[in-house]
Amino acid sequence: METNKILKGAPLAAEIKEKLIAEASAMEKKPMLATVRIGEKPDSIAYERNAVRRMKAYGMDAKSYVFPESITTEDFVREFKAISDDDAIDGILLMRPFPEHISEEEVYGTIDPMKDLDGISPINVARVFSWDARGYAAAIVEAIVRLLLHAGVELKGKNVTIVGRSKVVGRALAMMLLQHDATVTICHTKTVDMDRRCREADILVTCAGQKDLITAEYVKKDAVVIDVGFNVDEEGNISGDADFDGILDKVKMITPVPGGVGGVTTAILAEHLLRAAKSRRK
Known part of the structure; x- marks a missing residue:
């Protein structure tokens, strides 16, 4: 196997991690991530577990919110808004795709753009498309x-x-x-x-x-x-x-x-979380 052709993410992720650990350790309160998932899709569970593990490895905190696949859009939007409004939460990672009966647009319009680490809110989408550096891209x-x-x-x-x-x-x-x-x-x-x-x-x-x-x-x-x-x-x-x-x-x-x-994606997510926490605590 020609290993020189394989572009691994670990070296870049390690560089980002070193910088983030130093910055997070200097903060009075650890940045807090909330992961939000509907149902038990294996790929969503795997990504969620990895994100939580990586945040803690970077000196940050994370908590997970899991809802049954049968939840209605109305009930989920209400629960999700409560998470978004929680002052203890600095950033949110929402697992996708949703079950077919859940309205994505209703959910995406609920998230606080300052906590939207993965670029799903209409405001962040617009910022990315207009090359506005304030927006979070995925x-x-x-x-x-x-x-x-x-x-x-x-x-x-x-x-x-x-x-x-x-x-x-x-x-x-x-x-x-x-x-x-x-x-x-x-x-x-x-x-x-x-x-x-x-x-x-x-x-x-x-x-x-x-x-x-x-x-x-x-x-x-x-x-x-x-x-x-x-x-x-x-x-x-x-x-x-x-x-x-x-x-x-x-x-x-x-x-x-x-x-x-x-691995780089999770490191960038942690970078976004640190940025969000700093912005909210100014």
Whole structure:
């Protein structure tokens, strides 16, 4: 295996962690994260546990709120607003996707933008799209860009294809890459000739949530592939969207799943939490 091609997130995450521990230890009160989850989806549980563990490792605190999948939108919005209004909470991480009967828009409009660490509130979405530095982008979006820059990958003038058009990740990532003067294409389920459009990319980012979606036919030689897919099978094994072994020989760099963007994402989340706590305590 050509290990020099594997772009791991651990070195960047370690740099961020060292800085955060120093800053958090200087605060009178530890920043407090609230994780909020509906139901028992394995991938949400895994992400929640990892986030709580990492916050504590960074010298911060975290508490988890779990609601049954049967909860109504009205009841959940009421409970969620109480969490958002709690002065002891500095930042909130909301596990998604929701059960189908829950109205995302009603929930997203409830969160305090100052505590919205993952860029879901309408105010933060608008700030990200208008390049307003006060807004929080989704931690995973910032992690992707930071990891590319840390690895010395040039963004200016490069063709970047994003597979996935969600408002919080795909579209928000496009806005952040445009800030770095990349030329961005977004592909989705209705894209015609998606394999050709992916092959045109110098940098290919996949966030579709579909195992082995990206095969060698989708990747041009010496492309950089950032895999942020998160798929959990019945045995609990985690994989990304890319056929890692099938495209490794063809790429310049590729992030593994797990071990790639995920660790950096959690570090960025902690960075957002520290920033939120400092802003609220001025």
